[in-house]
Amino acid sequence: MNMEIDLERRKMLKLGGGAGLLALFGSLGLLQSGAALAEWNKTAFSAKNMDEALNALGVIVPENNAASIQLTVPEIAENGAVVPVTVASSLPNVEQISILVDKNPNVLAANFIIPAGTEGLVTTRVKMGQTANVVALVKADGKFYRVAKEVKVTAGGCGG
Amino acid sequence: MNAKQIFGMVVAASFAAATLPAQAASLDAKTAEIIKRDFRDKGIAKATRVNQDELQAACSKYVDKVPTKLKHKLEAEQEQAVKWPADGKYMGDWKAGEKLAQSGRGMTWSDKPEDPAGGNCYNCHQLSAKEIAYGTIGPSLLHFGKTRGNTEEIQRYAYGRIYNAKAYNACANMPRFGHMGILSEAQIKDLVALLLDPESPVNK
């Protein structure tokens, strides 16, 4: 890493939070014209309950839509530290996919901004403090859709 | 081929065959020696814990299939050592019992001396229908009281079984919770209540 970027980093550290990657990618020359990077949504990621999180994401009333969103989660997770989540949507023009866990201290786990040409499919892994609902929120053609599934987080074996 | 090599081959061949009684005895002795040397104190788990009592030694030697005569002798000895509650009461509080049953803690080197041991019950048994994370090393105890009733005889049996499972089956997998000082009299009573109280989730 060269001096220039280090400087950028220091600036970024002062700024803190959301503008970080924007500045970094700018400095790395990774940012293309017209490919504006969305800012890290601090309000949404700090939300302590589902309503707050949905509000911060700009969701008015999400439509429940189990048919066009496939949310794949384990029925039982042996360990809450790693719960695999796959969201796949057959809706046209998927713009954004969010993963939320209703009983986590911070409800919003991840937000994916899907550019044109990228499929409406993501897999990631989330932490879960206890048995809770995992919610997949999909934004397609400007409208929000959601689906939820419960994941049971079980007590470990003999403790190890 | 020299004599040493031939000797080596003979030794190897004899080892490859099933171990003979004399060899087995010497391997037993060597195993005991290695175990005594290679385990050390850590936290509350002192090295002396590897020293076996007569029952543990017999169950190890015969891999839990102790000859009948010895088995009965061991069981009788264990039964004699059971300390029954002085007040003649066997039932405590099932709610406290359920908490104990859930806890798998206690007596490991990472447990602190002041940490109370749990009952470890769900590790091996199904109890309340609500708890899906139960083990199957032991039999299901769901509806234990519902199917057996709540007579004093059943209460005494449940108490004894928890206090010292080996009094009933010398090489049972279940620990001797009372005999080894893992649980107190009051705690065992709470577990008896969990099994037998009609209000307990075990009997719902």
Place this chain on the structure above:
Amino acid sequence: MGNPMKIRAAVKDGVTEVKVLMQHDMETGLRKEADGTLVPAWFITEVKAQHQGRTVMEAQFGQSISKNPYLLFHFKGGAAGEKVSVSWVDNKGDTRTDEVTIAA
């Protein structure tokens, strides 16, 4: 600078599958050390993947993403031999960029 990622990319029937495994502790800010002190929040906030200079995925992470984050996605196009690059930045400003060649 952060630790290296493991990235795999492979194209099949005109769709490129990308799998990324990042090395990061993803501290929630809620975990306590054995002595009771709170471990401060330290987690990846943003991830961006590019193919030939075009953004193909942008992810924003919160504290609920698991340690050593995993991400899988598919984009149309991409050919064997072309590059996919992935960058992340965390809430302390630490960053990492790695690149991989698309396999057939």
Place this chain on the structure above:
Amino acid sequence: MNTGNVSKTILMLALAASGTAQAAENETTDSDRIAAYREMISDGNPAEFDEMRGEELWKKAAGPNQATLEKCDLGKGPGVVKGAYAELPRYFKDTGMVQDLESRLLTCMTTLQGRKEDEIAAKPFASDKKASDISSLTTYVVGQSKGIKMAVSVKHPKEKEAYEIGKRIFNYRAGPYDFACSTCHATSNVRIRMQDLPNLSSNKRDAQSAYTSWPAYRVSQGLTRSFQWRLNDCFRQQRFPEPKFASEATVALTMFLAVSANGAKYDGPGLKR
């Protein structure tokens, strides 16, 4: 982390999914559900990072002698790492002992690098969420046996003896709970809480799949754990005192378990809950 078969991944995820038609048709047991969970996390194993760390350590000059471990003889000749783990533990002529991987690494680190055995053995496992050097080295070495059939020898009298002693340790009941390894690991199709317990003494398939999936990344701990650690933590839960690191007792027990896994392809480092 295999890449490629997109449709297979989706199908697998669909099968594992809760509430899918496929799953509902047959009765799904909790063990099936746990198996589905494990399948879903099996891709993208962070143990790969520990393998990378271990490889760097293997090739890095260290210790008072400033030597690398590239001349370490793991049984297949100095410097041969490929396939070495699939034949360990084994008898080593130079030390006159049967050694498992970690015991042998200790030998190499002391003889080649001049490091002190006591210092390495004092903290052999990860602590404060950081991997130990010997543990990462182990992860690297085992990774070089992936896909290779387990072929642990009991031809040498000392190897046979270690196996016999290991079997006896497996059945050795002691401590306040009267537990032996066999208390939990000598019956098929049982579980502790929700975790299936492999039958390591009389079920070849169980013994093979258990042994060949360690060392493993433990997601609950966020660390890659070695086989010595696996045994150490079993003894902890057996309410035993602590086995000394890479001691004869642990090597003998490893010998018993490794021989029971013979014939299976080594498949680690694994990924566990």
